[in-house]
Amino acid sequence: MKTILVPVKMVLDSNARPRVRTDESGIDLSGMRMSINPFCEIAVEEALRLKEAGLAEEVVVVSIGPAKAQETLRQALAMGADRATLIEIDETVEPLAVAKLLRAVVGEEQPDLVLLGKQAIDDDCNQTGQMLAALLGWPQATFASAVRFEDGRLLVTREIDAGLQRLSLPLPAVVTTDLRLNEPRHCALPNIMKARKKPLKIGAPADYGVDIGRRLKILAVRPPAGRKSGIRVATASELVGDLRAAGIV
Amino acid sequence: MTTLLIADHDNRMLSDATARALSALGAIDDAVHVLVAGHQAGPVAGQAAKLRGVGRVLLADDEALAHGLAEPVAVLVLSLAGGYRVIAAPATSGGKDVLPRVAALLDVMQVSDVVRVVSPDTFERPVYAGNAVAVVQSTDEKKLLTIRTSAFSAAGVGDVAVPVEEVRVPDGVWQARFDGETLSSSDRPDLASARIVVSGGRALGSAEKFQEVLGPLAERLHAAIGASRAAVDAGYAANDLQVGQTGKVVAPDLYIALGISGAIQHLAGMKDAKVIVAINKDEDAPIFQVADYGIVGDLFEIVPELEKALG
Numbered sequence: 001m002k003t004i005l006v007p008v009k010m011v012l013d014s015n016a017r018p019r020v021r022t023d024e025s026g027i028d029l030s031g032m033r034m035s036i037n038p039f040c041e042i043a044v045e046e047a048l049r050l051k052e053a054g055l056a057e058e059v060v061v062v063s064i065g066p067a068k069a070q071e072t073l074r075q076a077l078a079m080g081a082d083r084a085t086l087i088e089i090d091e092t093v094e095p096l097a098v099a100k101l102l103r104a105v106v107g108e109e110q111p112d113l114v115l116l117g118k119q120a121i122d123d124d125c126n127q128t129g130q131m132l133a134a135l136l137g138w139p140q141a142t143f144a145s146a147v148r149f150e151d152g153r154l155l156v157t158r159e160i161d162a163g164l165q166r167l168s169l170p171l172p173a174v175v176t177t178d179l180r181l182n183e184p185r186h187c188a189l190p191n192i193m194k195a196r197k198k199p200l201k202i203g204a205p206a207d208y209g210v211d212i213g214r215r216l217k218i219l220a221v222r223p224p225a226g227r228k229s230g231i232r233v234a235t236a237s238e239l240v241g242d243l244r245a246a247g248i249v
Numbered sequence: 250m251t252t253l254l255i256a257d258h259d260n261r262m263l264s265d266a267t268a269r270a271l272s273a274l275g276a277i278d279d280a281v282h283v284l285v286a287g288h289q290a291g292p293v294a295g296q297a298a299k300l301r302g303v304g305r306v307l308l309a310d311d312e313a314l315a316h317g318l319a320e321p322v323a324v325l326v327l328s329l330a331g332g333y334r335v336i337a338a339p340a341t342s343g344g345k346d347v348l349p350r351v352a353a354l355l356d357v358m359q360v361s362d363v364v365r366v367v368s369p370d371t372f373e374r375p376v377y378a379g380n381a382v383a384v385v386q387s388t389d390e391k392k393l394l395t396i397r398t399s400a401f402s403a404a405g406v407g408d409v410a411v412p413v414e415e416v417r418v419p420d421g422v423w424q425a426r427f428d429g430e431t432l433s434s435s436d437r438p439d440l441a442s443a444r445i446v447v448s449g450g451r452a453l454g455s456a457e458k459f460q461e462v463l464g465p466l467a468e469r470l471h472a473a474i475g476a477s478r479a480a481v482d483a484g485y486a487a488n489d490l491q492v493g494q495t496g497k498v499v500a501p502d503l504y505i506a507l508g509i510s511g512a513i514q515h516l517a518g519m520k521d522a523k524v525i526v527a528i529n530k531d532e533d534a535p536i537f538q539v540a541d542y543g544i545v546g547d548l549f550e551i552v553p554e555l556e557k558a559l560g
């Protein structure tokens with residue numbers, strides 16, 4: 001493979017507790033810790049492993065998001081990616097529009113493989129990779145827990161509801177990552193310094209001639225229904241007594 | 250408004266997920282068309298034809314559809330799409346794989362993981378691992394929806410079977426090739442639809458202990474077995490047992506969490522259970538904040554006592 005393209009998204013850190021705005025307009029991200037989406041980080045790691053195994057020449061990362069997402073790209077560069085592009089936009093962009101922007105990036109970069117996270121942990125949509133594959137007319141392997149490249153084909157193990165499924169794909173292809181694909185590396189300080197010098201190009205959605213208008217109107221964002229607080233019981237037999245009394249067992 | 254529901258099945262049995270998605274769609278359409286795409290899947294079409302709320306069953310039988318791969322299924326659905334205002338699938342691994350592919354080809358922004366149908370164009374869906382619920386209105390002419398099945402009960406079976414019509418898969422070159430599968434076999438009830446789920450976390454310590462502790466309790470309660478991500482990552486349990494934001498979402502009558510701390514990503518998959526029981530030796534574990542009944546203590550001592558108390 002020559003180039004692997006890895007789209008990455010900046011999201012609210014997975015350890016942070018989202019605050020729902022009282023006016024129901026969305027999640028208040030001000031002052032919150034932002035990080036690379038964990039599934040995207042796994043995708044970067046997998047691309048780097050393919051490169052380090054001599055199976056790909058170059059890893060290019062791309063993000064669609066606000067100026068601050070440069071930090072997310074710098075992190076991917078510090079992990080070892082070669083180049084980065086930010087398509088800068090402050091508003092949130094829906095997966096369909098992201099897929100269209102990525103199609104345009106694929107046109108420029110001509111990658112053999114697009115490796116991306118199966119879902120972003122903010123909107124939890126789980127759509128972008130499949131949509132991109134559709135727009136490109138490429139094969140897809142979603143929810144990958146193992147990826148090998150042999151004799152010009154990708155052999156992907158997928159996590160499915162009933163167990164594991166294995167697919168073999170010709171290139172070019174789209175693969176989306178699941179949690180167990182790998183454990184991403186930590187970035188050493190010298191690499192973080194080096195990453196500052198790696199090329200990071202900044203563009204705008206308009207440069208790609210893509211309509212990114214929203215299709216879904218968000219009418220409200222509310223906190224979920226809470227659970228009422230429960231009770232502590234001292235012993236197993238007390239628990240069984242309570243469950244029986246409530247008709248649960 | 251006509252609605253097409255893509256059935257989830259294994260060529261022999263229609264899954265419970267399909268019947269649940271059907272009842273979600275009942276708010277939009279009382280005669281949903283169900284598409285069974287598979288190979289030698291005639292029996293599945295027969296089962297779908299008897300579900301209440303189905304108007305017609307479309308059966309596409311083709312070797313290329315044997316494993317539900319995204320490319321042929323998407324092309325098939327696309328060939329039928331013209332007649333439908335709503336195209337939906339349960340949010341199973343199959344539905345999540347295929348439907349966005351169809352949506353992109355139709356230039357529609359999909360609404361994923363619908364937990365409530367507010368009106369034919371407005372839906373509720375969880376975001377941020379269930380820490381918020383978004384109310385979204387689709388402005389696309391066609392609506393493409395995946396349904397979070399744990400939020401709906403299964404549609405019932407009626408006495409009459411609606412007609413089954415055969416449809417053909419358009420010719421095409423399918424690039425991805427099926428290369429085999431390793432399916433978990435279990436005589437336990439299915440995790441996604443079980444009435445009782447017993448789940449284990451990192452505390453179990455090994456695959457042997459996981460089985461030894463959870464197996465008999467699940468057996469006694471006729472429960473399905475679930476696991477936290479930590480337990481799956483460590484190899485104590487199979488990947489298809491993971492409950493959570495990125496695993497399966499369950500809403501059983503009773504969920505028993507053994508040695509699970511209650512990270513938000515885990516709660517995302519089980520906090521809609523009717524009754525939650527937590528057993529954890531750390532009294533400050535966040536799982537206790539959602540538990541109806543909590544026991545602070547060592548699960549290796551309490552679980553055997555629990556079995557004894559159940560008799």
Ligand SMILES: Cc1cc2nc3c(=O)[nH]c(=O)nc-3n(C[C@H](O)[C@H](O)[C@H](O)COP(=O)(O)OP(=O)(O)OC[C@H]3O[C@@H](n4cnc5c(N)ncnc54)[C@H](O)[C@@H]3O)c2cc1C
Pocket residue numbers: 014038039121179449450451452476477478479480491492493494495496497507508509510511512513514515518528529530531534546547548549
């Ligand atoms: C992107 C992303 C997605 C994720 N998706 C999921 C998901 O889908 N599902 C999921 O579960 N997690 C998910 N996680 C992981 C999640 O954040 C937690 O790390 C995980 O749920 C922890 O699993 P655990 O509770 O088994 O382990 P721990 O957090 O280590 O908890 C173990 C618990 O066992 C208790 N314990 C130890 N010994 C005993 C004993 N003898 N008796 C009783 N109690 C004992 C401890 O007090 C502790 O509370 C995700 C994380 C990320 C970043």
